[in-house]
Amino acid sequence: MPGMPLRPLTVQERRRIWDGATAYILANYADPLDVDEVARAALTSRRQLQRVFEEVGGTTFRSYVARVRMHAAARQLAAGSAPVRSIADSVGYRQPAQFAKAFRRRYGVGPSEFRARAATAAGERALAA
Numbered sequence: 285m286p287g288m289p290l291r292p293l294t295v296q297e298r299r300r301i302w303d304g305a306t307a308y309i310l311a312n313y314a315d316p317l318d319v320d321e322v323a324r325a326a327l328t329s330r331r332q333l334q335r336v337f338e339e340v341g342g343t344t345f346r347s348y349v350a351r352v353r354m355h356a357a358a359r360q361l362a363a364g365s366a367p368v369r370s371i372a373d374s375v376g377y378r379q380p381a382q383f384a385k386a387f388r389r390r391y392g393v394g395p396s397e398f399r400a401r402a403a404t405a406a407g408e409r410a411l412a413a
Contacts (some may be wrong), residue, residue, distance in 0.1 A: 291348035302340040
């Protein structure tokens with residue numbers, strides 16, 4: 285029933301599913317991932333996994349995967365000079381244009397501009413030290 289508190293075992297089980305699913309995503313974000321595959325890895329059903337992402341994570345499966353991929357891409361862009369195309373591929377995007385669009389949506393700037401800003405900020409920090 286809506287509004288009723290969850291049983292402690294239900295809460296524990298959903299946390300176990302969340303932990304298993306997110307660990308699997310973090311280890312495999314560069315691969316094509318779908319809900320069914322991650323549900324199998326977390327030993328649950330597709331619907332239960334979607335419910336866990338909503339209730340425990342406050343997000344959707346797709347949004348979580350995109351966030352993990354974008355965070356990894358941002359780290360790579362800030363840390364090195366690998367081509368954007370290579371970074372896109374390394375975080376699970378086979379089409380650089382799709383990657384650039386998703387990155388811009390997440391960070392408000394394209395990957396190249398993000399890298400330039402990160403390099404400028406790093407240079408400023410080095411000068412201040």
